[in-house]
Amino acid sequence: MLSDIVERFMVSGSGDAEATLHLVRWLKDELKAGNRQVVVEIFPRLLIPGLDYTTAMSLHRILKQLRAGGGRAPERRTRIAVLGSATTHQLVDFLDLYLHAGRVEVELYEADYGTITQEFLDPTSGLRRFAPHFVITCTTWRDLKSRPLLTDDSEAVGRKVEAEVAAWSALWRVARDEFNCQFIQSNFVAPPWRSLGNLDVQHPAGFSRFVSLVNRALADQAPAGVIIQDVDRLAAEAGRWHWSDERFYHQAKLPCAPEYLAEYAYNLAALILAQLGTARKCLVLDLDNTLWGGVIGDDGLGGIRLGQGDPESEAFSSFQSYVKTLGERGVMLAVCSKNNPEIAREVFEKHPDMVLRLDDISCFIANWDDKPGNLKRIAAELNIGLNALVFFDDNPAERSIVRQLLPEVAVPEVPDDPSYRIRALERYRYFEAVVISTEDLKRKEYYRANSVRQALESSAASLDDFLRSLEMQARIDPILTVNLERTVQLINRSNQFNLTTRRYTSAEIQKLMSSAHWVVRTVSLRDRFGDNGLINVILARIEGDSLVIDTWLMSCRVLRRGVEALVTNHLAHVAAERGLARMVGEYIPTPKNDLVREHYPRLGFRQLESDPAGRTLWELRLDEAWRPLTHFIKEVVVDEHTAV
Amino acid sequence: MSTLQSDLQDVFRRVFDDDALTITGATSAADIDGWDSMAHIDLIIAIEKQFGVKFAGGEIAALGRRGQTVGDMLQLLESKMGRIGG
Numbered sequence: 001m002l003s004d005i006v007e008r009f010m011v012s013g014s015g016d017a018e019a020t021l022h023l024v025r026w027l028k029d030e031l032k033a034g035n036r037q038v039v040v041e042i043f044p045r046l047l048i049p050g051l052d053y054t055t056a057m058s059l060h061r062i063l064k065q066l067r068a069g070g071g072r073a074p075e076r077r078t079r080i081a082v083l084g085s086a087t088t089h090q091l092v093d094f095l096d097l098y099l100h101a102g103r104v105e106v107e108l109y110e111a112d113y114g115t116i117t118q119e120f121l122d123p124t125s126g127l128r129r130f131a132p133h134f135v136i137t138c139t140t141w142r143d144l145k146s147r148p149l150l151t152d153d154s155e156a157v158g159r160k161v162e163a164e165v166a167a168w169s170a171l172w173r174v175a176r177d178e179f180n181c182q183f184i185q186s187n188f189v190a191p192p193w194r195s196l197g198n199l200d201v202q203h204p205a206g207f208s209r210f211v212s213l214v215n216r217a218l219a220d221q222a223p224a225g226v227i228i229q230d231v232d233r234l235a236a237e238a239g240r241w242h243w244s245d246e247r248f249y250h251q252a253k254l255p256c257a258p259e260y261l262a263e264y265a266y267n268l269a270a271l272i273l274a275q276l277g278t279a280r281k282c283l284v285l286d287l288d289n290t291l292w293g294g295v296i297g298d299d300g301l302g303g304i305r306l307g308q309g310d311p312e313s314e315a316f317s318s319f320q321s322y323v324k325t326l327g328e329r330g331v332m333l334a335v336c337s338k339n340n341p342e343i344a345r346e347v348f349e350k351h352p353d354m355v356l357r358l359d360d361i362s363c364f365i366a367n368w369d370d371k372p373g374n375l376k377r378i379a380a381e382l383n384i385g386l387n388a389l390v391f392f393d394d395n396p397a398e399r400s401i402v403r404q405l406l407p408e409v410a411v412p413e414v415p416d417d418p419s420y421r422i423r424a425l426e427r428y429r430y431f432e433a434v435v436i437s438t439e440d441l442k443r444k445e446y447y448r449a450n451s452v453r454q455a456l457e458s459s460a461a462s463l464d465d466f467l468r469s470l471e472m473q474a475r476i477d478p479i480l481t482v483n484l485e486r487t488v489q490l491i492n493r494s495n496q497f498n499l500t501t502r503r504y505t506s507a508e509i510q511k512l513m514s515s516a517h518w519v520v521r522t523v524s525l526r527d528r529f530g531d532n533g534l535i536n537v538i539l540a541r542i543e544g545d546s547l548v549i550d551t552w553l554m555s556c557r558v559l560r561r562g563v564e565a566l567v568t569n570h571l572a573h574v575a576a577e578r579g580l581a582r583m584v585g586e587y588i589p590t591p592k593n594d595l596v597r598e599h600y601p602r603l604g605f606r607q608l609e610s611d612p613a614g615r616t617l618w619e620l621r622l623d624e625a626w627r628p629l630t631h632f633i634k635e636v637v638v639d640e641h642t643a644v
Numbered sequence: 645m646s647t648l649q650s651d652l653q654d655v656f657r658r659v660f661d662d663d664a665l666t667i668t669g670a671t672s673a674a675d676i677d678g679w680d681s682m683a684h685i686d687l688i689i690a691i692e693k694q695f696g697v698k699f700a701g702g703e704i705a706a707l708g709r710r711g712q713t714v715g716d717m718l719q720l721l722e723s724k725m726g727r728i729g730g
Contacts, residue, residue, distance in 0.1 A: 021658075028663075053689050054659065054686070054689065058661065061661050247700070247701040248685070252685045254685075259693075
């Protein structure tokens, strides 16, 4: 059970100084009393946005104490270098803290103040030795070197903008080509003052105009592997005068006012967690008093408050519109409501002011069962983990029970006033997107098509008949620039159908794409119900007489459709073409990939070895006895399909 | 000990992570482990938040100079809070 102190802190959403003080004291007391495990378990959940500076410092000290005692096994590890022309010490600590909240343990490298370029270019720099997965820049407007003069015309200013971007892009290239790492480029915050007043935004030499042009050019020119951190946006959220508390720049070269450092770090952590594939995937919504005002079972279709006419109804409508935009960009939407299912669905079908419709909802559960149980059902039906869910419910009792029983589910506080709900949800930055791929845009359709397929499956006489009736067509491609982002997304997100769970950055994959020793493939699948998009990734390397499968992963939405057989045949063909005698497959168990424990034996591989940790190695000899596996997928040959 | 001094002591305890820490008017950076320039900023931030005051840039620097005491800090704090109250 959560103690009252913890619950009070969570409900206050870090906004209650006294609750926060009590929490820190309680954590220390528990540690002193030897209840380390209690603190280890609860700690990541306490790291919510908006922590004040002193509290974040205290919590970071507690984190260090927890680590010294062994801590908790992280889900992911990464290496991050922070390079700044401002003091980054506090930012680095807070980043460490918030990444811990995302169950990522990070090794951090903090460069000396003001040595960004040297760190990149010096062949003996500490950064180079550190070999980061991510490089983060922490800069201020003072780093902009080629500033516009009042006598400059637009063209001259344009050249200065390009000069700024060129200086950064030189570092981007080093990061990609030499460090193989992702580059998180912070954009610039203009000073809060404007010497030209309103004209500052219009005059070619206006400095705030110049800063926004540089920001725009950085965003436009950033290649794959370079991510823009929108610090300018954080400053706007805080209010520019508040953000730029000059006293702390003059005194300590802090990049922003101390009270916003935690927010700065939280934003960075959200970005990095999304890159690592641990962003949340699904928003689970309550209905009554969450999507509309009133209770449908009591008030009826005509009685609930939604649509134009009164402020409260409008607030519910605008919340729905916001949620719909999340759905459109690929966040899965689910309903979890204590309601009569027919009555609940009827609102979506018949109420003229509903913005969300049934086809926006990937999983709709309305019944009288408890919500924790229903959330588990939603996760199972959508084939995602509980840690991919965000539960949004106006009822504090429901939030409390979900927090108690399902610690993996994110449960934001929901303010009573529906006008503030978008803000309440946004502040957690749950759904940071790496890229919006075409797959994201189509996700809703996949899940809908899947339920039609499931219906067909139950009516087909045999599995073979069913598979044949799907009229599947697959396209096998090398990894190409056009599918690189989606490939990287899958590599970093897939947990269940993933034989080795090795993660790679976009820069690393680009290296493999051009290597003669690697066979890298993607598979896209369509069937009579629609296009499933890119659903399978293979990274295999040639080693002696073997094709060694380093990475094999597949989207769970095409499970048991024969893709595994298709891929095996394809790889066997590639191996034979190159005169290789066998294929070698590897399985590394994780808490999430039990699904594929028997993957290789099912495909006719023979076990070579296993170790005590459960890792197994398999072999398929490509001699005369081997026969291609049966499946019902037609391979479509594409003209531009070229072997690597 | 005045209420103000006792509240300030609580702030010191949080910042320096030491629940047994005591301060007197004569306490200076030399008396507290870890009271370096970085911790000085942490302290100023915590004091501003706790008491709802703002120090001028020059005051932040002055309080951080060698030989400055908790007594100097209290005096400055009192004058600021007095200004707010009166």
